Amino acid sequence: MTRNPAEYTVPLPWASSSHLEHTNDKDTNLSTDMHAIHTKLLIPGYGKPTENMTVVIKGPKIHSITSTSDFEDSVLSRIMRSISVPVLLPGLWDCHLHYFGNLYLSIDAFALASQALAGARSATDVARTLNAGFTSVREVGGYGADLAQAIAEGQLVGPNIYPSVAMISPTAGHGDAHSLSEQWVKDVSDHGLPLRVVDGVAECRKAVRQCIRKGAKVIKIAGTGGVLSSVDDPHQAEFAMEELVAMVEEGIVQCLKAGVKTIEHGTYLDEEVCEMMKEKDAILVATRTVVTNLVNHPELMNPESYKKLLETAKYHGQAYALAVKKGVKIALGTDLGISVPNNDLSHGKDGQELRYAVEAGMTPLQAIEAATARGPMTLGTKMAPKSGQIKEGFDADLIALHANPLNDIGILSKAENVTHVWKGGKNFKEPGMRVGPEL
Ligand SMILES: [Zn+2]
Incomplete structure (x- = not known):
């Protein structure tokens, strides 16, 4: 993102979030890393969409989900920055x-x-x-x-x-570089190329362990x-x-x-x-x-x-x-x-x-x-991160759209239709802008 408009309320990852400190009410225990997103339509990822909802983000997680009217009646609404988007769904x-x-x-x-x-x-x-x-x-x-x-x-x-x-493949398999010598493929794989060519149970096991060792x-x-x-x-x-x-x-x-x-x-x-x-x-x-x-x-x-x-x-x-x-x-x-x-x-x-x-x-x-x-x-069910749903305690990975994808799923095909992106509670994209360098 190349500019940081002053009117925007959510901290940018590379910007100081100190502007949020002004919103902190010392009479409450609220931390400065909370903010609210109001939406006309909330698509939760799993289950039915709901209308006029507010999602409160605390740090990297989703803190709470309430109706916007309940939120506005609560003490939270007076001490927290918020923005409104037409449609909100999980990242x-x-x-x-x-x-x-x-x-x-x-x-x-x-x-x-x-x-x-x-x-x-x-x-x-x-x-x-x-x-x-x-x-x-x-x-x-x-x-x-x-x-x-x-x-x-x-x-x-x-x-x-x-x-x-890596992709693990047997010799002559899908992950082997067939026109190169076996030794070459082995050498470059040993030095960072994300391929593993293995044969036999022992090598298979070893390859899995090597992937896990590197963070698989x-x-x-x-x-x-x-x-x-x-x-x-x-x-x-x-x-x-x-x-x-x-x-x-x-x-x-x-x-x-x-x-x-x-x-x-x-x-x-x-x-x-x-x-x-x-x-x-x-x-x-x-x-x-x-x-x-x-x-x-x-x-x-x-x-x-x-x-x-x-x-x-x-x-x-x-x-x-x-x-x-x-x-x-x-x-x-x-x-x-x-x-x-x-x-x-x-x-x-x-x-x-x-x-x-x-x-x-x-x-x-x-x-x-x-x-x-x-x-x-x-x-895997045991390894699954708490992500992919707008649900309390889940990762605050969210996106906003300007129109309802249930009426036209094709709007998700174009990155420019995704107006906002939050990852781990941080805002990375806002309307009319793109994430990162010139794409
Ligand atoms: Zn693939």
Whole structure:
């Protein structure tokens, strides 16, 4: 954000919050870090929307939620700064993206790129994500753990990042850089490249431990072949069952039997898999944004990858619609992962995923739930942070819109329609402005 208008009442992260001290009433025990947001329409993330509500934020958490009339009758209203917005909802979650800091979608290109350059590009990408109203992301392979540290230090402005650190793949699998020597891939992976190529139970276990050591909040396993790697196939299982059992996450049937809780993409889901997912209480992260938009961008990948993409795109839409119809639990994720600016696949275009969810059969309210309250569940029920809902005691991650997304879910597709963004109780965006540097 490039200016700090005096009329605005919420502390900016890099500005002093001393102006709030004037509002402190010494006769009360209220701290200076409280403020109120009034809204005509509150969409809580989980449950029904309510009208004319006030959310009080205390420090990084949501302190209370009351009707605006009750708030105005209370002592709080006389000693606290407040603002009004038309529509308030929880900060959005993108449960599948990558900060690889690369201009080309190829595992081999990731492996060859300078890590400093990748980090520099990603600095803008994380700001784009927050600017679009996405206050939390599950980053399933990429430099997310490093970026999260820079954000925590205040060097960068970006979302809460829950990283997997690396994508774990067997030799010749989706996370292997097939055109490079095995030793090269191993060496760069040992020195910070977010890929792990492993074979056998012992190496699988070790790779998971190495990811956790570097801050992983989720473990990403390439359970089948993928699109961006060259010789593998998204139909083929890659790890042996005992290898999968030794790890957790990603893939299809074998992964569910091994206790995996989320399935990414789900291109070849059928009725049987949907039933199994329901039985195992697994969550689908369909990543429709990447499948839909990548078809229009053959220049971003090599010809073999593009061919595979066209093949998977034939099935993906109907698999997603089937999962919605069957009542599979769904969280939204985009698989955005390149740093090319002004592209349908640039970071910050995450909000498209809500429109695709509605196209797949969800109501706008269900799509918002999938993009908010469901997000934390993709980290596991025991690990889920208190986030994604406007609820007392939850993270004060909130966004405001100028219009009702239940009437037109498409307004979330554009970052400029997100007028305000609060993360951890701090305001990062206000009307007419963008988060971070020039995007
Ligand atoms: Zn991905």
